[in-house]
Amino acid sequence: xxxxxxxxxxxxxxxxxxxxxxxxxxxxxxxxxxxxxxxxxxxxxxxxxxxxxxxxxxxxxxxxxxxxxxxxxxxxxxxxxxxxxxxxxxxxxxxxxxxxxxxxxxxxxxxxxxxxxxxxxxxxxxxxxxxxxxxxxxxxxxxxxxxxxxxxxxxxxxxxxxxxxxxxxxxxxxxxxxxxxxxxxxxxxxxxxxxxxxxxxxxxxxxxxxxxxxxxxxxxxxxxxxxxxxxxxxxxxxxxxxxxxxxxxxxxxxxxxxxxxxxxxxxxxxxxxxxxxxxxxxxxxxxxxxxxxxxxxxxxxxxxxxxxxxxxxxxxxxxxxxxxxxxxxxxxxxxxxxxxxxxxxxxxxxxxxxxxxxxxxxxxxxxxxxxxxxxxxxxxxxxxxxxxxxxxxxxxxxxxxxxxxxxxxxxxxxxxxxxxxxxxxxxxxxxxxxxxxxxxxxxxxxxxxxxxxxxxxxxxxxxxxxxxxxxxxxxxxxxxxxxxxxxxxxxxxxxxxxxxxxxxxxxxxxxxxxxxxxxxxxxxxxxxxxxxxxxxxxxxxxxxxxxxxxxxxxxxxxxxxxxxxxxxxxxxxxxxxxxxxxxxxx
Numbered sequence: 001x002x003x004x005x006x007x008x009x010x011x012x013x014x015x016x017x018x019x020x021x022x023x024x025x026x027x028x029x030x031x032x033x034x035x036x037x038x039x040x041x042x043x044x045x046x047x048x049x050x051x052x053x054x055x056x057x058x059x060x061x062x063x064x065x066x067x068x069x070x071x072x073x074x075x076x077x078x079x080x081x082x083x084x085x086x087x088x089x090x091x092x093x094x095x096x097x098x099x100x101x102x103x104x105x106x107x108x109x110x111x112x113x114x115x116x117x118x119x120x121x122x123x124x125x126x127x128x129x130x131x132x133x134x135x136x137x138x139x140x141x142x143x144x145x146x147x148x149x150x151x152x153x154x155x156x157x158x159x160x161x162x163x164x165x166x167x168x169x170x171x172x173x174x175x176x177x178x179x180x181x182x183x184x185x186x187x188x189x190x191x192x193x194x195x196x197x198x199x200x201x202x203x204x205x206x207x208x209x210x211x212x213x214x215x216x217x218x219x220x221x222x223x224x225x226x227x228x229x230x231x232x233x234x235x236x237x238x239x240x241x242x243x244x245x246x247x248x249x250x251x252x253x254x255x256x257x258x259x260x261x262x263x264x265x266x267x268x269x270x271x272x273x274x275x276x277x278x279x280x281x282x283x284x285x286x287x288x289x290x291x292x293x294x295x296x297x298x299x300x301x302x303x304x305x306x307x308x309x310x311x312x313x314x315x316x317x318x319x320x321x322x323x324x325x326x327x328x329x330x331x332x333x334x335x336x337x338x339x340x341x342x343x344x345x346x347x348x349x350x351x352x353x354x355x356x357x358x359x360x361x362x363x364x365x366x367x368x369x370x371x372x373x374x375x376x377x378x379x380x381x382x383x384x385x386x387x388x389x390x391x392x393x394x395x396x397x398x399x400x401x402x403x404x405x406x407x408x409x410x411x412x413x414x415x416x417x418x419x420x421x422x423x424x425x426x427x428x429x430x431x432x433x434x435x436x437x438x439x440x441x442x443x444x445x446x447x448x449x450x451x452x453x454x455x456x457x458x459x460x461x462x463x464x465x466x467x468x469x470x471x472x473x474x475x476x477x478x479x480x481x482x483x484x485x486x487x488x489x490x491x492x493x494x495x496x497x498x499x500x501x502x503x504x505x506x507x508x509x510x511x512x513x514x515x516x517x518x519x520x521x522x523x524x525x526x527x528x529x530x531x532x533x534x535x536x537x538x539x540x541x542x543x544x545x546x547x548x549x550x551x552x553x554x555x556x557x558x559x560x561x562x563x564x565x566x567x568x569x570x571x572x573x574x575x576x577x578x579x580x581x582x583x584x585x586x
Contacts, residue, residue, distance in 0.1 A: 079274030221297020490517035
C-alpha cells in the first residue's frame, strides 16, 4: 500500500532519470541531477533558514539574559524591603522595652500589677507581645506578667541572657524554651540603684513575624523565610521543609548589603536567591532573610511567548522548506527537460549525419551498379531478340527461359538500387489510400511457406474500424516488410509473431509487431536504429534494415519505438498519421 510519505516523495522527487519511452538517457544520469537537486535544496535551505535560526537563538539568549538580570534586581529589591520590615518590627519592640526600663526603673517593674499594666499598654501600642518579665543579674526571673506559669525560672544559662549581658540588648533565635511554643525573646539590660543589673524580657509571637514576611510574597513561585547563621529554618518555608529543617543552600559571608545570585535547587532547577542579614541598631541578631524565586515561575510569560514563537518558527520553516523543495524540483526538472531535448537533438543530428553518409555511399554504389546492370539488360535483350529471329533457338524453351531469368534478375537489381537511391535522397511522397489490413496480409503471404516450415504461428489482428491510411504505399510496405523480416530472423522454430493495430486518437494509427524471440539487451535499445549496428553474428546482417526503416517512418511523418527484454521478445510500435497531407501542409 502506498503511504502518504511515498506519495509526497513521488510528487516532489525529480523525475529525470529516464526518457518518456522508459529507456535510460545516454547523456544524463539520475545521480548527476539528483546531486544538483540536493545541492540546490541545501544551499537555499542554508541561505534562508540559517540566518533565521541564528537570529532566533541570539534573541533567545538576549531575552534570557535580560530576564535573569531583571529577576536578580527584583529579588534583591524584595529582600531589601522585607529586611527593612523585619528590622523595623524588632527595633520597634526593642525601643519600647528600652523606653519602659529607663522610665520606670527596677522598683516599679518588679511590682506584678504595674508590670501587667505595662504589658497591656505595650500590646495595645505595638502588638505581637505574649508576656513580660524582669530577670535579676543571677538569671532568676523576679516578676512575670503573662499567660504562663514561669515565676522563679532560671535563665542564667540561656544564650539570649548571656548575649544580653554582653551587648545590653539581644534578640534571640526562634526556640520553644520552657513553654514549648516557638517564640522570640527580645530583652534589654538596665542598672539597679545598687549597681547591679537586671533584664527586662519580652516574648514575641512568631505568627506576627510570619505574617509580615508573607505579605512580601509575589506569587506561588516565591518563597521568603528566615534562617540562622547555620542554615536552620526560623520561619516556615514553602520549598525547604524537610529533615532537621535545614536549607540546602550555601550561605554567603556576612555583608551589610542585600545580595542576589542565580543558582539551582536540589532538583537542578534554576532559582534566584536573595540574602539579607538582619541587624538592628539596638542589638545584633543571627537572622538571615532569604528570598527564593523559581526561574520557571518568573519566566512563565516569556516561556509562553517563546512557545508561540517556536510554533510560528516551526510552521514557517516547514513552509519555507516545502517551497524550496518544490521550486528546486521544478527548476531542476526544467533543466533536465532542456538538457534532454538538447541530447535528443544531438542524437537525431548524429543519426541524420550517419544516415546522410550512408545515403551518399548508397547513392554512389547504386550509380555504379546501375551502369553494368544497364549493359547486362541491354545485352540480354539483344540476345533474346536474336533468339527470336532464329528458329533453332526459339524451339529451345530452356534457353529462352534462362534469358528471361537474367532479365528478371536485372529488374530486381534495378528495384534494389532505386530503393538505395530513395534512402539517399528524398523522393516526392506518392500519396494514395491504403488498406492497412490488406497490406499486412500481402506482406505475411511472402512468409507463409517459411512459417509453415518453421512451425511459427502468425496472429494478425487489424480491426475493421481502422480507417484507410493516406500515405505512400511503397514506403509503408517496405516498413512492414523490414520489421516482419527482422522478427523472423529473431525468433526460433515454434515461436509466434503477433501483428495488430489500433487507433491513436482520430488522426493517428499504431501498428504493433511483437515476437517472443531472443530480445534485445537494454544497453542496445538506444542503438538499434543506428546504421551498421547489429546483434547478429558476423556475416548474417549488415545493420541497415532498421536504420532504413527508421528513415522511411520519418519520411511518412511517423514515429517508431522499440520495447524489449532479453529472453522475452521484442515489440516495435509504429505510429503513422491517418492522412499524411495534413502533416505536409505548411
